[in-house]
Amino acid sequence: xxxxxxxxxxxxxxxxxxxxxxxxxxxxxxxxxxxxxxxxxxxxxxxxxxxxxxxxxxxxxxxxxxxxxxxxxxxxxxxxxxxxxxxxxxxxxxxxxxxxxxxxxxxxxxxxxxxxxxxxxxxxxxxxxxxxxxxxxxxxxxxxxxxxxxxxxxxxxxxxxxxx
Amino acid sequence: xxxxxxxxxxxxxxxxxxxxxxxxxxxxxxxxxxxxxxxxxxxxxxxxxxxxxxxxxxxxxxxxxxxxxxxxxxxxxxxxxxxxxxxxxxxxxxxxxxxxxxxxxxxxxxxxxxxxxxxxxxxxxxxxxxxxxxxxxxxxxxxxxxxxxxxxxxxxxxxxxxxxxxxxxxxxxxxxxxxxxxxxxxxxxxxxxxxxxxxxxxxxxxxxxxxxxxxxxxxxxxxxxxxxxxxxxxxxxxxxxxxxxxxxxxxxxxxxxxxxxxxxxxxxxxxxxxxxxxxxxxxxxxxxxxxxxxxxxxxxxxxxxxxxxxxxxxxxxxxxxxxxxxxxxxxxxxxxxxxxxxxxxxxxxxxxxxxxxxxxxxxxxxxxxxxxxxxxxxxxxxxxxxxxxxxxxxxxxxxxxxxxxxxxxxxxxxxxxxxxxxxxxxxxxxxxxxxxxxxxxxxxxxxxxxxxxxxxxxxxxxxxxxxxxxxxxxxxxxxxxxxxxxxxxxxxxxxxxxxxxxxxxxxxxxxxxxxxxxxxxxxxxxxxxxxxxxxxxxxxxxxxxxx
Numbered sequence: 001x002x003x004x005x006x007x008x009x010x011x012x013x014x015x016x017x018x019x020x021x022x023x024x025x026x027x028x029x030x031x032x033x034x035x036x037x038x039x040x041x042x043x044x045x046x047x048x049x050x051x052x053x054x055x056x057x058x059x060x061x062x063x064x065x066x067x068x069x070x071x072x073x074x075x076x077x078x079x080x081x082x083x084x085x086x087x088x089x090x091x092x093x094x095x096x097x098x099x100x101x102x103x104x105x106x107x108x109x110x111x112x113x114x115x116x117x118x119x120x121x122x123x124x125x126x127x128x129x130x131x132x133x134x135x136x137x138x139x140x141x142x143x144x145x146x147x148x149x150x151x152x153x154x155x156x157x158x159x160x161x162x163x164x
Numbered sequence: 165x166x167x168x169x170x171x172x173x174x175x176x177x178x179x180x181x182x183x184x185x186x187x188x189x190x191x192x193x194x195x196x197x198x199x200x201x202x203x204x205x206x207x208x209x210x211x212x213x214x215x216x217x218x219x220x221x222x223x224x225x226x227x228x229x230x231x232x233x234x235x236x237x238x239x240x241x242x243x244x245x246x247x248x249x250x251x252x253x254x255x256x257x258x259x260x261x262x263x264x265x266x267x268x269x270x271x272x273x274x275x276x277x278x279x280x281x282x283x284x285x286x287x288x289x290x291x292x293x294x295x296x297x298x299x300x301x302x303x304x305x306x307x308x309x310x311x312x313x314x315x316x317x318x319x320x321x322x323x324x325x326x327x328x329x330x331x332x333x334x335x336x337x338x339x340x341x342x343x344x345x346x347x348x349x350x351x352x353x354x355x356x357x358x359x360x361x362x363x364x365x366x367x368x369x370x371x372x373x374x375x376x377x378x379x380x381x382x383x384x385x386x387x388x389x390x391x392x393x394x395x396x397x398x399x400x401x402x403x404x405x406x407x408x409x410x411x412x413x414x415x416x417x418x419x420x421x422x423x424x425x426x427x428x429x430x431x432x433x434x435x436x437x438x439x440x441x442x443x444x445x446x447x448x449x450x451x452x453x454x455x456x457x458x459x460x461x462x463x464x465x466x467x468x469x470x471x472x473x474x475x476x477x478x479x480x481x482x483x484x485x486x487x488x489x490x491x492x493x494x495x496x497x498x499x500x501x502x503x504x505x506x507x508x509x510x511x512x513x514x515x516x517x518x519x520x521x522x523x524x525x526x527x528x529x530x531x532x533x534x535x536x537x538x539x540x541x542x543x544x545x546x547x548x549x550x551x552x553x554x555x556x557x558x559x560x561x562x563x564x565x566x567x568x569x570x571x572x573x574x575x576x577x578x579x580x581x582x583x584x585x586x587x588x589x590x591x592x593x594x595x596x597x598x599x600x601x602x603x604x605x606x607x608x609x610x611x612x613x614x615x616x617x618x619x620x621x622x623x624x625x626x627x628x629x630x631x632x633x634x635x636x637x638x639x640x641x642x643x644x645x646x647x648x649x650x651x652x653x654x655x656x657x658x659x660x661x662x663x664x665x666x667x668x669x670x671x672x673x674x675x676x677x678x679x680x681x682x683x684x685x686x687x688x689x690x691x692x693x694x695x696x697x698x699x700x701x702x703x704x705x706x707x708x709x710x711x
Contacts, residue, residue: 027292030205031227031285032239034264090292095299104378105310111624113309120302124295131291146208152280155235155262164263 021066023052027087027132036149037086039063044080053084054163055154056145062154064163071160076141084139086147087132095121205286212246212253215282228255229283230274235262238272251276324650325381325621326545329359331372331628336545339371342383342646344542345515347482349382350501354647356389358401358549367636371644372628373621378653381621386612388631389590389643399588399641400469400551403520403539407643408467408551409588414563414581417458422451430455433578439475442572444686447477447678448517453567457581460561464583467553468523468536468565471578474544478573480685481514485670486652490662506671514674515540518570523552526564533566547577553584572689590643591634599628618648 025033036053041063043049054062054071061074061082099117103110134144145151154160209215219225225242230253232238237260244255253274259267327340340357359371369388375381391399391407400408419427421438429438443449460466489496500506520538527534536555541548557563563581598608608627611619621627633640670677 027288030288031229034237034239034258034260087288090295092295092299099299099302099306102306102310106306109309113306117302117306120298124298128292128295143204146206146283149264150231150235150262151208151283152231152233155233158235158262162263 021052021085024085024088030087034149036064037084037147039082039084039147041074041082042080043074044078046078049074053144053148055148055150055152056141057153058141061144062148062160064149069164071163073160079136081136082144083136084134084144084147085132086134089131089133090128092121092125092128096125203288205288207284209282209284210280212248212276212282215284216246216248219284226284226286227257228253229285230279231281231283232274232278233280234278236260236267237264238274240272246276253279324377324379324543325383325646325648326374326376327357327644327646328372328374329361329370331370331626338546340644340646341543341546342373342381342386342644343648343650344478346649347652348497348500349649352382352384352647352649354385354645356401356405357546357644357646359642359644360547360549361640361642363639364633364642365636365639367633369631369633369642370628371631372626373646375621375623375625377650378623380651380653381625381648382618382650383612383621383646383648384615384618385645385647386595386619386629387645388593389645390593390633390640391588391590392638393641394639397585397641398582399590399643400467400549400582401643402467402551402553403537407588407590408553409585410467410551410582411585412462412583413469414457414460416455416579418456419453419579421453426453430576430579433471435577437473437575437577439575440571442477442685442689443682445679445682447570447572447682447685448519448675449571450519450568451571453569453576455565455567455579457563457565458561460563460581462583463557463559463561463563465553465585466557466563466581467551467584469549469551469578469580469582470521470523470539470576471547471549472521472539472541472574472576473547474542475573475575476544476689477685478518478542479544480688481670482652484661484681485667487659487661488663488667488670490659490664492662492664496667513671514678515542517674517678518573520569521574521576522568523554524566524568525554525556526566527556528558528560544575551582554581590641592645593631593633595629596632597630599630600626623653 021038023033023035024038039049039051039053039061041049041061049063049065049072050067051063051065051072054064056062059076061076061079062071063074064071096118099121100114103114103117106113134147145153207218209218215228225244227242228240228244230238230240238257239260240253240255240257244253244257246253253276255272256270257272258269259272261267324344324346325342326338327342328337329339330337333339339359341355342357343353343355346352361369371388373383373386389407391409393399393409396411398410400410402408416427416431419425419430419438421440423440426438429436438453440451486493520540522538523536524533525536526532534556537552539548539550539552541550554563567576567579594613595609598605598612600608605627608619611617612629619627666677669680
């Protein structure tokens with residue numbers, strides 16, 4: 001029982017801790033956001049790259065990496081897959097614990113109500129976390145570039161090192 | 165009538181199952197669809213013609229982002245205009261440089277030539293509406309379930325170990341309840357319950373023990389007591405745990421109580437019970453029920469059969485006592501364990517005031533009622549089937565009995581007379597194995613067989629005890645022996661009820677407590693009793709009870 005409660009807590013905390021970039025707008029403000037969307041690129045051979053999508057041209061993606069705050073260029077041939085987030089997700093992880101624990105008050109009916117609460121709240125949490133996202137499965141690179149800070153590509157004569 | 169009620173219970177159960185399946189299906193479908201759906205809201209235009217063409221017929225213009233060749237961006241509110249004569253885009257908004265530092269805000273005029281891409285976005289309407297609606301519906305259902313359980317705790321929280329011959333039955337059809345009074349280690353005792361089993365045609369028998377309550381059950385022993393029976397014979401247990409082999413049943417001719425004729429309620433084992441509500445001024449008020457048997461062919465060695473269980477009154481007292489203890493419940497139970505005097509007070513307290521179901525036999529010669537014996541068994545769930553041998557019988561075929569019982573405490577299903585053939589001693593049968601979660605649990609078996617050890621059963625636990633009977637060719641009357649104690653879990657909402665003075669009154673002066681508490685109980689009784697006996701989630705295949 002303790003293990004189960006611990007696991008539920010862990011799932012909730014893990015899901016809730018999937019923080020996203022602060023510069024991403026709320027879903028109400030996607031039309032007034034001046035930055036590019038947040039992209040996570042799974043590289044075929046090296047570590048994954050996460051950060052703001054700066055630009056895309058036919059052969060490479062430029063990302064302002066969140067850790068180094070520097071632009072990196074990734075050839076699309078090296079990309080295994082990517083995920084793009086264009087708005088802040090709503091976190092519902094708290095509901096897993098709160099709703100499931102609330103069924104303690106249901107006594108023997110907890111046997112029915114706890115799993116229902118668990119299934120529904122986990123579904124809602126997962127759906128909340130995965131909202132406002134695209135991946136390589138549902139968008140092409142042509143659509144992807146619309147979510148860059150510079151959808152037109154890197155402006156001429158611009159030094160990538162000057163981009164913050 | 166019984167069939168109609170059972171049918172209704174079955175329908176309720178099926179409805180519950182359907183609701184659960186519907187909720188799960190709808191939830192899965194909603195989120196499945198949402199997960200698969202890709203919402204495209206952004207459009208890019210490389211020239212003004214396509215921008216104007218795309219936005220011309222829209223009632224409310226979208227905000228416009230103009231990405232400039234040098235990397236700057238202008239975000240214009242919905243009042244922007246493209247002047248195709250002067251080739252200028254004008255509007256109100258904000259301009260950012262390539263590092264997205266705000267350069268200016270307000271009225272903006274941009275030469276079209278400097279714009280490399282126009283961007284528009286459709287607003288996402290109520291993106292959280294589905295999730296919030298689902299959570300609200302779930303919260304609503306949880307609150308309703310919680311309210312039902314708070315107003316009717318027993319319906320949700322069950323009580324002490326419950327035993328089932330048919331493991332799929334719910335607690336309304338429990339075949340036995342173990343040691344209901346043993347709410348702490350020092351109050352441990354053994355309990356023997358008649359299982360009222362069908363004829364047996366094999367030498368194996370199983371019974372499932374469930375913990376359906378928020379309690380920790382510490383079970384020291386579970387075994388069967390068995391005695392062979394032939395066709396027409398039954399074995400009954402008396403309050404002193406003596407066993408009698410009996411034959412012939414004499415059905416009730418007439419029964420009356422304060423409310424009038426109650427013969428139909430008591431004549432058959434049909435779960436149509438006779439009960440009364442408590443006295444609003446005194447919870448220990450007594451009442452009388454009169455029984456007549458007019459067709460007793462053999463008045464020699466008679467005994468009274470009585471099927472009964474309690475209402476929720478004693479449950480109310482246990483829960484109230486826990487509430488009065490509040491956050492000191494642990495300390496008080498510890499003191500109770502250490503202090504024999506407190507234990508004795510508890511034994512002689514409320515239980516003594518409430519009293520037994522006392523049976524009196526009418527003596528024609530002396531023209532008076534003679535006390536025969538009394539029965540008492542705590543627990544509102546399983547029916548107790550007990551037997552009282554009658555003394556000083558005349559040879560008359562008409563037997564008159566009087567039952568004196570506490571008002572609002574007892575539910576009686578059935579009374580009958582039967583002839584005693586012999587006093588017998590059943591054999592004891594220990595479990596052959598115990599099944600826990602579908603697997604043989606040898607540890608549980610060792611714990612049950614070792615008198616020094618306890619099988620600890622937590623809420624939701626189920627243990628199936630398998631027994632091997634001495635002979636496959638013999639039918640046996642079976643009784644369940646269970647020994648142990650249980651620890652009631654404190655509920656958060658009880659803490660606010662802390663009242664040590666009331667607890668003291670309950671223990672030291674139960675007579676007064678039962679008078680003072682009558683009005684509070686009365687409020688609880690009217691709603692709780694009704695809800696409890698109507699909130700049946702039936703998983704049972706009821707054909708067995710129909711037979």
